[in-house]
Amino acid sequence: MATAPRTSSSRAPARASRVTPAKRARQKPTSDDGTPLARYRAKRDFTITSEPGPVRTKPGKQLAFVIQKHDATRLHYDFRLELDGVLVSWAIPKGPSFDPKEKRLAVHVEDHPVAYGTFEGTIPKGQYGAGTVIVWDNGTWEPVGDPRAGLKAGKLVFKLHGQKLAGLWELVKIAKPGERQEPWLLFKKHDEWERPHADYDVVNALPDSVVAHPMKPLDDAPVAAIKRAGRTVAAVQKAAASPFDPSTLDGARKAALPETMSPQLATLARSAPTHGDWLYEIKFDGYRLMTRLAKGKATIITRGGHDWTHKMQPLADELATLGITGGWLDGEAVVLDADGLPHFNLLQNALDSKRSSEAIVYYVFDAPFINGYDLRAVPLHARRALLKQVIEAHAGDRVRFSDDFPADAAQVLETACSLHLEGVIAKRRDGFYTSSRSTDWLKLKCQARQEFVIGGFSDRSDNAKAVGALMLGYYDDHGVLQYAGRVGTGWSSSDAVDLRAKLAKLVSTKSPFPPGTTRSTRWLTRPAAEDHWVRPQLVAEVAFAEWTPDGSVRHASYQGLREDKDAKSVTREKAKAPPTSEKAVTAKKKTLVESMSHPAPAVKASSKSGNAEVEGVRITHPERVIDASTGHTKLDLARYYASIAEFMLPHLKSRPVSLVRAPEGVGGELFFQKHADVRTMPGMKDLPDLWEGHGALLEVPSAKALVAAAQMNVIEFHTWNSVKQKVDKPDRMIFDLDPGEGVSFATVREGTELMRALLAELGLQCWLKTSGGKGLHVVVPMSARLDYDTVKDFSQRIVQHMAATIPQRFVAKSGPSNRVGKIFVDYLRNGFNATTAAAFSARARPGLGVSMPIAWDELSEMKSGAHWTISDARDRLSFQKSDPWADYWRCKQTMTAAMKALQSAG
Known part of the structure; x- marks a missing residue:
């Protein structure tokens, strides 16, 4: 390979182009007299304090950041960015917020050694900064532009990659040069990570040390997990087999294996949910299938109730080896492309050719029945934990567990779309399994896409044996097939010929669409020679940009035929707003089981709605002040009980509890309550029959019950000196x-x-x-x-x-x-x-x-x-x-x- 002459004129531009802001930040300054840590050294006696000594560090490959929670005279957060071998530092009294409107005071303090980034411990009394220090968050950071110039100018923009913080942030100096203490402001820049402070207070939600309680990097986990879920082609490393026992799950009911079971269906949502606790899974581009396991055999059934076992025999054979003696599984069959991503056309080709069924992969995401136990009344997260044990213990590669991503909905959806996936399914974490369409499951799509009935077609102008366009329709609420426009792209030349041959068998002289339609489409009244009506029996999957005002799809692209859908079931999907209140999951089990047997066709707040949600409990009037002396609100109390639950619940476990309610807040009339209607407090538990002739007492068994009580204006919890046993x-x-x-x-x-x-x-x-x-x-x-x-x-x-x-x-x-x-x-x-x-x-x-x-x-x-x-x-x-x-x-x-x-x- 020829090498360019190494002249100064040719070398300088090339070198400049390779120097990124992060690299510039790691470069050593031209003069290094050790003064950056002089103030740090002068403030400390290292024969007394265990803090790291004032030693500068050579820069590494990435720049580190750390936020230390410091319980000194006043609790505050020390924010530190590595630069030039030291940690440039600010003290932030209130800590960071993901809300760009929350501009937090940040006092610029002395530089610290890089080694200080791992320091946790107690600074002795009498020493500077006396108190306890923990590492609240850490990770790496990237400067936007030249960080030294930014510091000098008093405007530093950067990106954080931490366990609790991510995205773009900015520090702005608000003082004149030379002042003894430099006040700056730290705030979140607008990006996909921003969240209103009323919805999410990261300091309150995640108060502990990341050393004692490590977390996955916030901005890396969802991308990596989604790629793993979509790209797994080789055999997954199998976990050691673990015994699984469905009888131990709360809500499991011993029952006979049902002969039939309909799937739970998702509702198309306009946006991601902002209330409740949700899991997010990939929306796979394939066929929804239920599997019945009985007597050592697996029967694969489509959403429409058709037995497709013969079409997927290799998959059925592997399903029979899962070790389930009797059960129902719910999942999606897909075929993965060369990049390991699912594509509907590949699946259809595999089924049509009848020689490629071995390429079909079945991602299983739910288990409503296993080994003699009906699990439909078991919370989703518990059903999935059991299912994961089953899948990871088997030896095949066609049956895989569909991973979920407990992360920010917007981020998961953005990542899915960037990988050209269909979208994401949001599922309420504690939801039950119901064989109907439910807002406990929500579809979040990267683009508009749904099934349409084919009501007609046109020939291709240069090949009468190939289809040129399809006339699409959907059934309205009265069972009338309404016209929805045309699709004329998305198929290959061979697919166009095959599709034309299938439609030719259904040609009709009568339009399937209503007469006298007002739409100005000529073939609706008199089809041209190249246009043909067909009996409305075939269903096509179509992606499109949007609906036009007259009810037609715009910029449509054909994805494939849906052999698993009955044409009569195809309606226009209308996106709904995500749920804004908690589903009544505390309904009696009898009612739930009856609904299962006769199936029919579920800490965030919103200042707009005037409601909030904590631990899945809707908090009404969250802004209402309950203590005038401090300004504490009803939401503050609910969040406190949610955050303290893991420590408080052992003191409440199995004990009868009495409640002190304050409907008018502190200073108003108080009510001491020993009995309550648990339906008004989801998660609260009745304790009946403790002794003869008494009324049912109350038990607080969960964080949800604590928060539900706070929603009902409970401030105090008082316990007996004995347990219910x-x-x-x-x-x-x-x-x-x-x-x-x-x-x-x-x-x-x-x-x-x-x-x-x-x-x-x-x-x-x-x-x-x-x-x-x-x-x-x-x-x-x-x-x-x-x-x-x-x-x-x-x-x-x-x-x-x-x-x-x-x-x-x-x-x-x-x-x-x-x-x-x-x-x-x-x-x-x-x-x-x-x-x-x-x-x-x-x-x-x-x-x-x-x-x-x-x-x-x-x-x-x-x-x-x-x-x-x-x-x-x-x-x-x-x-x-x-x-x-x-x-x-x-x-x-x-x-x-x-x-x-x-x-x-x-």
Whole structure:
């Protein structure tokens, strides 16, 4: 190969063209005197702090970014971009937002070493930035343009590739040069990643460390996953066989294998859903097929009920080896092109030739029945988890699992369209399987496309044996075939001849379209010599740009014949708005099963609609302020309970719960509720038959139930001291230290230590939590052996002993007048049917304090019983290295020895 002369004039332009902004950012500056980290070094004593030393780093192949969540004097987020061997840094008090309208203050601080990007730990007291640091997000970044010039000019545009953040962002300086602290603004640029802050608050939704809880790169996962799903041609590496048991799934019903089953159908949607929890799958370009597995054989059935097993025998043989003794599977048959992407024409050719059926691949996406269990009332995500086990355990390559992508709908759809796929199917994650068209499944298409009935055709002008155009139609609501325009492209020369031969057998002298139509198309009234009517029996799949005002398709392209569709079933698809409220999935199972047996033909908010959705629960009036002292809204509370659920639910599990409702918010009238209609609170569970003659109590078993209660204006959750299995035998004893008028919180802390000391003398371990109000709760776990009267009597004697021993601190009688200047240790919480605010419950008081489990060595730091509120309670858990109550769950102490010790103490 000839080489161009290496002259300065020829070399300079070539070199400039190869230098990208990212490469320019990695280049070393011409002078390097080490000053960029001088301020960093001066602020720290590295003999005390464990932060990395001030060492510059050689640039790598990609530029790193990190956002560290820093619990210092005030919680904030440190945003750092690698450049010239250091991390250029800003402190952002409120953290980032995907909403371009949310411009967040970012104070430019000293550069940090690149090694600081991995730092997690606690900076000691007395040191600069004292507090705990976690890595909230990290990844790589790409500057748009020259980053050094951008920093100098005070305008830096860049793209992030993180685990939580992605897309284009901008930093803009809003101060004059030379100011001591440089205030900048960080905000999201308009692109496919932007989301209204009311819909999605990334700081609230994803509060934890990506080191402790790593995530897939946000902008890479959907593309890679879709390509894998569409391009898998070679045998998939098979996972080790795992035992699968459908009987363990919530909602599974033992039943006989149905002889027939109709598929669940998707509704065409105008846009992606903005409410609820959805999964997204590829919309495959093929034939929808149901498979019945029985007696070691597989029967493949089309959507129209036709048995196509003989057309796909190799596929049927492989399906029979799945290890399912009896079941129904739902999926799509496709043929993949050279790039591993599905194409409808290839599938039709494979079926027509009857020699290429071995190329057919069956992507299975649902399992409504497996091994003696009807799974139609099982949530979709659980059905699919079981199905994935089955598919990955088998040895063939024709039957594959259809992956889903729990990502942003717009991104998944854009990726699918960029790969020239038909579109995406959105499915409600907890939806049931119903043999009907449902808004639980939505079709999101890359272009308009549907089936049409062929009502006529024209000959090709230069070949009378080939079709030139097809006349299309669809049936209206009255069963009349309406004209929908022509399609004259999309087929090969051989396809045109084959299609003409098939249509010739259906030629008719009578138009299948209604007489007297007003459309100005000449052949509708008098076809030309090259035009022919046909009996409306064949169905064509057609892609097109749009519908014209007179009801015809524009820029249509033929995709193939649909042998699996009955012509009479073809109607005009009309896109609907996605659902804006939660489907009533809590309906009685009997009603659901009946609908299955007789099939008929389902944290986001919208300021426009005035509603929001959290954990699949519709939040009405989300903007309503429930605490005037802080401005906290109903949506804030719902989001708090959704975020805290994994920590709170163990404290609620199996326990009867009472609710404190505040329809008018904090300061209004409160209602204490022990019974409720669970239909108004999806996810809430009735606890009937706990003892004879009582009404059903309530249990909160899920995050959805927590949020549903918040939607019904519940602020507080109070639990019994016993679980439903032994409702008359408490498994804990609680002492509520309630300060009277004039008692400082320092005195409450001291009194709590004294309570702990007494319990220790009695041989009892105890744990501590804030009350969320004025006082503290001391909790003593115990084996569930004693009845409530015995436990309450014992707790009363402990309190009386405290009051008698230290009367200047404690009082054993309730009532405000009895505890002025003293602490009443409330033992009445230990009676039958009595309750206490649950751990992590908010309290219906100004500030919305939270009852927080803490370690004993944290007590001295507590400033009040409401040390944490719904604003910062979840953030505390982000920095928590261990659960202070970890040993609580394993403690099963008995009271016998303690009772004797107290009696001896007099």
